[in-house]
Amino acid sequence: MQIVFLGTSAGVPTRSRNVSCVALRLPQRGETWLFDCGEGTQHQVLGSDLKFSQITRIFITHLHGDHLFGLMGLLATCGMAGHAKHISVYGPPGLEDYVRENSSRTEIRFSYPLDVHTVKAGTIFEDEEFRVTCGQLKHRVTTYGYRVEEKDRAGHFDVEKAIAQGVPSGPLYGKLKRGELVTLPDGRVIDGATFCGPKEKGRRVVYCTDTTYCQSAIELSRDADLLIHEATFAQADEELARQSTHSTAEMAARVALAAETKLLIMTHFSPRYMTGNPIEPDQLLREARAIFPHTEMARDFMTFDVPRRDEG
Amino acid sequence: MQIVFLGTSAGVPTRSRNVSCVALRLPQRGETWLFDCGEGTQHQVLGSDLKFSQITRIFITHLHGDHLFGLMGLLATCGMAGHAKHISVYGPPGLEDYVRENSSRTEIRFSYPLDVHTVKAGTIFEDEEFRVTCGQLKHRVTTYGYRVEEKDRAGHFDVEKAIAQGVPSGPLYGKLKRGELVTLPDGRVIDGATFCGPKEKGRRVVYCTDTTYCQSAIELSRDADLLIHEATFAQADEELARQSTHSTAEMAARVALAAETKLLIMTHFSPRYMTGNPIEPDQLLREARAIFPHTEMARDFMTFDVPRRDEG
Numbered sequence: 069m070q071i072v073f074l075g076t077s078a079g080v081p082t083r084s085r086n087v088s089c090v091a092l093r094l095p096q097r098g099e100t101w102l103f104d105c106g107e108g109t110q111h112q113v114l115g116s117d118l119k120f121s122q123i124t125r126i127f128i129t130h131l132h133g134d135h136l137f138g139l140m141g142l143l144a145t146c147g148m149a150g151h152a153k154h155i156s157v158y159g160p161p162g163l164e165d166y167v168r169e170n171s172s173r174t175e176i177r178f179s180y181p182l183d184v185h186t187v188k189a190g191t192i193f194e195d196e197e198f199r200v201t202c203g204q205l206k207h208r209v210t211t212y213g214y215r216v217e218e219k220d221r222a223g224h225f226d227v228e229k230a231i232a233q234g235v236p237s238g239p240l241y242g243k244l245k246r247g248e249l250v251t252l253p254d255g256r257v258i259d260g261a262t263f264c265g266p267k268e269k270g271r272r273v274v275y276c277t278d279t280t281y282c283q284s285a286i287e288l289s290r291d292a293d294l295l296i297h298e299a300t301f302a303q304a305d306e307e308l309a310r311q312s313t314h315s316t317a318e319m320a321a322r323v324a325l326a327a328e329t330k331l332l333i334m335t336h337f338s339p340r341y342m343t344g345n346p347i348e349p350d351q352l353l354r355e356a357r358a359i360f361p362h363t364e365m366a367r368d369f370m371t372f373d374v375p376r377r378d379e380g
Numbered sequence: 381m382q383i384v385f386l387g388t389s390a391g392v393p394t395r396s397r398n399v400s401c402v403a404l405r406l407p408q409r410g411e412t413w414l415f416d417c418g419e420g421t422q423h424q425v426l427g428s429d430l431k432f433s434q435i436t437r438i439f440i441t442h443l444h445g446d447h448l449f450g451l452m453g454l455l456a457t458c459g460m461a462g463h464a465k466h467i468s469v470y471g472p473p474g475l476e477d478y479v480r481e482n483s484s485r486t487e488i489r490f491s492y493p494l495d496v497h498t499v500k501a502g503t504i505f506e507d508e509e510f511r512v513t514c515g516q517l518k519h520r521v522t523t524y525g526y527r528v529e530e531k532d533r534a535g536h537f538d539v540e541k542a543i544a545q546g547v548p549s550g551p552l553y554g555k556l557k558r559g560e561l562v563t564l565p566d567g568r569v570i571d572g573a574t575f576c577g578p579k580e581k582g583r584r585v586v587y588c589t590d591t592t593y594c595q596s597a598i599e600l601s602r603d604a605d606l607l608i609h610e611a612t613f614a615q616a617d618e619e620l621a622r623q624s625t626h627s628t629a630e631m632a633a634r635v636a637l638a639a640e641t642k643l644l645i646m647t648h649f650s651p652r653y654m655t656g657n658p659i660e661p662d663q664l665l666r667e668a669r670a671i672f673p674h675t676e677m678a679r680d681f682m683t684f685d686v687p688r689r690d691e692g
Contacts, residue, residue: 080457081423087453107453108420111393133486137453141399141419144445145392149651166485173478174445175521209487339461 069094069218069271069374071294073366074112075104076335078300078314079134085368086112087134088336090275090296092216093118097197101125102142103214103275103296109138110145116369121151125193127200128159129277130211131166140170143182152180158187158202160210187212189284203288205279207313213276213288222246223265230263269377274329277336280309281319289327294374296366297323298336302347303355305338317352321359330377332356335366381406381530381583381686383606383645385678386424387416390590390612390626390648391446397680398424399446400648402587402608404528405430409509413437414454415526415587415608421450422457428681433463437505439512440471441589442523443478452482455494464492470499470512472522499524501596515600517591519625525588525600534558535577542575581689586641589648592621593631601639606686608678609635610648614659615667617650629664633671642689644668647678 070093077085087106091113094101100122102109113120123146129135139157146152157167164184171178185192189212193200197219202212225245231237235244235252243250244260251257274289277298289295300314309316315323317334324332334356341347349365356363382405389397399418403425406413412434414421425432435458441447451469458464469479476496483490497504501524505512509531514524537557543549547556547564555562556572563569586601589610601607612626621628627635629646636644646668653659661677668675 080461081426083426086423107450108423111398111420111423114393114395131486133453133456133488136486137449137456138419141445141449144449149392162485166482169481169485170478173474173481174443174448176445 069273071273071296071333071372071374072116072118073333073335073368073370073372074102074109074116075106076337076366076368077134078298078336078338080339081106081108082339082342085337085339087138088129088277089138090335091116091118092273093122094198098122099124101127101216103127104129104135104277105137105139105142106134107137107141110142112368113142120146120149121153123152124155126155126157127202127214127275128157128163129205129213129275130160130207130209131162132209132278135278136166140167140174140176143167143178144176147176147179154181155183156193157182157184158192158200159184160212161186162210201288203284205276205285206282207278207280211278213274213279213285215272215274215288215292217272218270220270221268223267226263226265233258271374271376273374276323278314280313280315281322285323286326289323289329292327292329293331293377294372295324295327295329295332296335297332299334299352299356299365300336300338302341302352304347305340317356317363318359321356321363324360324363330362332360332363333366333372334363337365381585383585383608383684383686384428384430385645385647385680385682385684386414386421386428387418388647388649388678388680389446390610390650392651393418393420394651394654397649397651399450400441400589401450402647403428403430404585405434406510410434411436413439413528415439416441416447416589417449417451417454418446419449419453422454424680425454432458432461433465435464436467438467438469439514439526439587440469440475441517441525441587442472442519442521443474444521444590447590448478452479452486452488455479455490456488459488459491466493467495468505469494469496470504470514471496472524473498474522513600515596517588517597518594519590519592523590525586525591525597527584527586527600527604529584530582532582533580535579538575538577545570583686583688585686588635590626592625592627593634597635598638601635601641604639604641605643605689606684607636607639607641607644608647609644611646611664611668611677612648612650614653614664616659617652629668629675630671633668633675636672636675642674644672644675645678645684646675649677 072091074089075086088104297320299317301309384403386401387398400416609632611629
């Protein structure tokens with residue numbers, strides 16, 4: 069699992085930060101999932117080493133333009149240049165109508181199956197490897213945060229050991245791989261766990277934006293390996309954060325602390341904190357780290373490999 | 381009058397060319413008018429020396445995404461960061477609904493007056509300095525080309541000469557400036573033309589995209605100082621151009637020739653002709669110049685000062 073930040077500015081793009089998008093690369097399945105899709109997301113994909121053809125799922129937090137206005141262009145390009153196979157889009161009520169209206173007005177003919185899902189709090193996607201859940205945040209329009217959970221995987225199966233002990237190949241191997249007790253044709257009972265390396269614990273990544281400090285962000289972020297949380301404002305502008313239902317860096321840190329996450333990466337910074345202005349980005353980092361030391365600030369095209377929690 | 385090309389690619393952006401937008405700078409009135417507004421136009425404005433606050437009119441040729449998907453984001457940013465005073469948007473039927481639906485879905489609250497005008501062939505804007513007309517082109521959806529005509533201006537008025545000849549200041553100066561015959565209070569009849577330098581002939585700029593070769597493009601472009609015309613395809617792909625109702629470079633040149641324009645600048649190039657591919661951009665330039673030698677190819681951020689036709 070690798071995170072690629074494609075847009076880390078709030079509201080408007082700047083010369084160095086685009087509006088919101090985070091890519092989650094899943095190399096094991098050759099897929100990339102996007103979270104939000106601000107205008108220019110397809111341009112950021114072009115400027116990264118991500119591939120349009122691998123984009124399979126897009127999760128939209130809310131219907132503000134700086135999180136949404138890149139969606140139609142990206143979907144069109146995935147058809148024209150990206151050789152998309154199937155794309156699923158998830159988001160709050162209104163997103164289906166938005167995609168339908170815009171497709172109709174601009175006569176986009178998608179060359180691949182596209183489906184749009186309206187989410188509500190709970191599990192919105194699940195397969196053998198992943199579960200995606202969402203929770204409603206506290207913003208001035210309906211907004212969802214997303215949590216991606218990788219499922220635990222059995223440890224490495226030692227095939228050579230199984231052969232050496234005379235286990236016949238076939239369906240028994242699957243049971244041993246899952247660590248089950250197995251009775252062999254010759255009557256021996258063997259424990260699959262003795263053929264398996266340590267279990268690989270699944271990782272958990274949470275994306276919370278746009279929101280002010282709220283309990284549901286904490287619940288969604290519980291015990292995450294990585295929390296990506298908005299930090300639009302510095303503490304000096306806390307009142308602005310409250311009025312606009314956004315977060316200060318301190319609020320983001322308090323969510324990370326309360327949820328006992330391993331790492332916080334802040335994003336969605338107001339352009340007012342550009343280097344050279346009265347408050348510079350480093351100030352937000354200091355304010356967050358005073359509360360939650362394991363904090364970093366995202367920048368466009370920053371990549372982060374989510375580490376496994378324990379491999380022992 | 382200065383042209384700034386902000387997007388010169390067809391359909392999808394590339395690393396070096398964004399999707400369609402052309403800016404027309406009018407320094408004499410501190411305004412910039414945009415023609416088309418593909419996704420990422422606001423990013424291109426940020427990367428140029430244009431100012432959001434000077435954008436007052438936006439003309440949309442047709443409702444395909446590569447000419448339109450930057451409009452809502454640009455309008456939002458003009459409100460948030462651009463200190464816009466008033467913006468008028470012009471385009472084909474459906475554009476008003478597009479802006480209304482998107483504004484409503486994404487809850488944009490414009491902080492400035494915004495009006496959207498549905499155009500039809502003819503004059504769509506006129507004031508003392510400019511006239512803008514449009515004509516329907518030949519594309520698979522309703523598409524308009526735009527013609528901007530600067531009105532002729534009286535030549536420089538020689539105030540010192542008027543004072544030396546004892547013309548009293550006041551309303552008479554205005555008449556003299558317009559080259560009229562004026563009777564002075566002392567009975568003398570003087571000819572305003574003798575106080576004025578040569579008339580400045582207004583310039584004419586025409587923007588035609590997307591379209592295949594058609595008579596109405598020729599009529600709209602008649603006698604223009606600058607014709608900006610799409611040239612999506614090379615001659616080898618003429619069949620593709622006809623099928624998709626786009627133009628080859630040769631078609632663009634034939635329009636410029638028939639309309640007796642002074643200069644043709646081609647834009648809207650298919651990404652298939654990137655340098656290093658079997659057909660390179662220079663091939664399109666050669667094909668056009670074989671028919672109309674005064675042809676150039678646009679590239680992103682290229683600027684062009686439209687010269688006065690005659691100042692003598």
